[in-house]
Amino acid sequence: MTMRIGIIGLGRAGTVHxxxxxxxxxxxxxxxxxxxxxxxxxxxxxxxxxxxxxxxxLEAAKLDGVTIATPPADHAxxxxxxxxxxxxxxxxxxxxxxxxxxxxxxxxAARNERQLLLATKFRHVPELATARELIASGKLGDPVVxxxxxxxxxxxxxxxxxxxxxAGGGVIIDNGCHAFDIMSYLFGSVTRVQTxxxxxxxxxxxxxxxxxxxxxxxxxxxxxxxxxxxSTGRNSYVKVHGSLxxxxxxxxxxxxxxLGSDWQKIGGAYDKIDAHRxxxxxxxxxxxxxxATPAWISEVECLRxxxxxxxxxxxxxxxxxxxxxxxxLSRRSxxxxxxxxxxx
Numbered sequence: 001m002t003m004r005i006g007i008i009g010l011g012r013a014g015t016v017h018x019x020x021x022x023x024x025x026x027x028x029x030x031x032x033x034x035x036x037x038x039x040x041x042x043x044x045x046x047x048x049x050x051x052x053x054x055x056x057x058l059e060a061a062k063l064d065g066v067t068i069a070t071p072p073a074d075h076a077x078x079x080x081x082x083x084x085x086x087x088x089x090x091x092x093x094x095x096x097x098x099x100x101x102x103x104x105x106x107x108x109a110a111r112n113e114r115q116l117l118l119a120t121k122f123r124h125v126p127e128l129a130t131a132r133e134l135i136a137s138g139k140l141g142d143p144v145v146x147x148x149x150x151x152x153x154x155x156x157x158x159x160x161x162x163x164x165x166x167a168g169g170g171v172i173i174d175n176g177c178h179a180f181d182i183m184s185y186l187f188g189s190v191t192r193v194q195t196x197x198x199x200x201x202x203x204x205x206x207x208x209x210x211x212x213x214x215x216x217x218x219x220x221x222x223x224x225x226x227x228x229x230x231s232t233g234r235n236s237y238v239k240v241h242g243s244l245x246x247x248x249x250x251x252x253x254x255x256x257x258x259l260g261s262d263w264q265k266i267g268g269a270y271d272k273i274d275a276h277r278x279x280x281x282x283x284x285x286x287x288x289x290x291x292a293t294p295a296w297i298s299e300v301e302c303l304r305x306x307x308x309x310x311x312x313x314x315x316x317x318x319x320x321x322x323x324x325x326x327x328x329l330s331r332r333s334x335x336x337x338x339x340x341x342x343x344x
Contacts (some may be wrong), residue, residue: 003027006066010034014069020276031061071166076101083108086190088115088287093177102306118302120181124278127254127267138244146222147239150175151230162204170206179224180308188217196314201229
């Protein structure tokens with residue numbers, strides 16, 4: 001049975017989702033929603049019904065699931081509305097602006113017995129999966145230190161990402177979400193962070209660059225450099241040094257170097273559409289398997305990614321290290337899929 005998909009938000013991220021969904025077996029985008037007349041026109045040219053109001057779309061279109069790619073401030077409200085209508089939800093990062101809002105979303109998924117999954121595309125990049133396997137297998141030896149870099153000069157002055165009210169912050173919440181998720185994927189939970197803002201190069205109301213020191217997993221240390229203003233010229237966006245070797249996961253290629261040997265290419269270029277296609281395929285499988293196919297990210301990992309961003313901003317204010325804090329949320333307050341409350 002083909003899964004009927006709606007996309008809410010057809011900007012840059014939503015357009016990537018739309019392009020990728022067209023390559024996913026067992027799914028079809030049948031409706032999109034965006035306030036932009038240009039975006040709706042493009043959808044209609046592709047034979048897709050288009051709406052300006054998400055409430056109207058949810059009432060009119062017969063959907064099984066949605067991609068949410070709106071500005072972050074809208075994620076929680078829209079996701080809960082979709083879940084309460086019985087739809088599965090794939091939500092762009094950040095999942096929410098606060099852990100409390102993220103928890104409300106996950107509780108809505110639990111009471112409606114629907115999937116709510118965070119769109120963490122890098123977990124679906126084959127080369128990053130290879131890096132994870134090499135680390136887990138011990139072929140790189142003991143992990144010693146790592147670097148994650150998401151730096152690219154982009155004029156943010158006219159984008160909603162630079163509006164704190166709708167974005168929740170600047171480059172930390174924008175690119176930091178990916179950085180923290182990659183760290184968690186490779187090493188285990190991020191436990192502490194310490195943030196230093198870069199000297200601002202853009203006249204916008206949010207931070208445009210930061211270096212975040214991190215402790216993760218069983219104590220490995222590393223850093224994330226995130227910037228909308230710097231061009232570092234480096235190929236790798238992930239670099240891990242182990243006691244027996246180093247791996248670099250890059251935009252153009254992935255390579256590994258063991259002690260006493262030269263660099264070996266072990267992967268190709270990053271493919272954004274393919275990463276989304278793989279993720280969306282997993283989304284379809286997770287929603288249609290009745291729990292038999294596990295999701296690629298757990299509820300706790302979703303919450304901890306939001307909490308890591310919160311901790312990074314707390315560190316900006318305190319100037320010191322901050323623990324990842326789930327604000328006292330215990331297992332008793334987390335979503336319990338075995339206790340489903342009746343609607344209404």
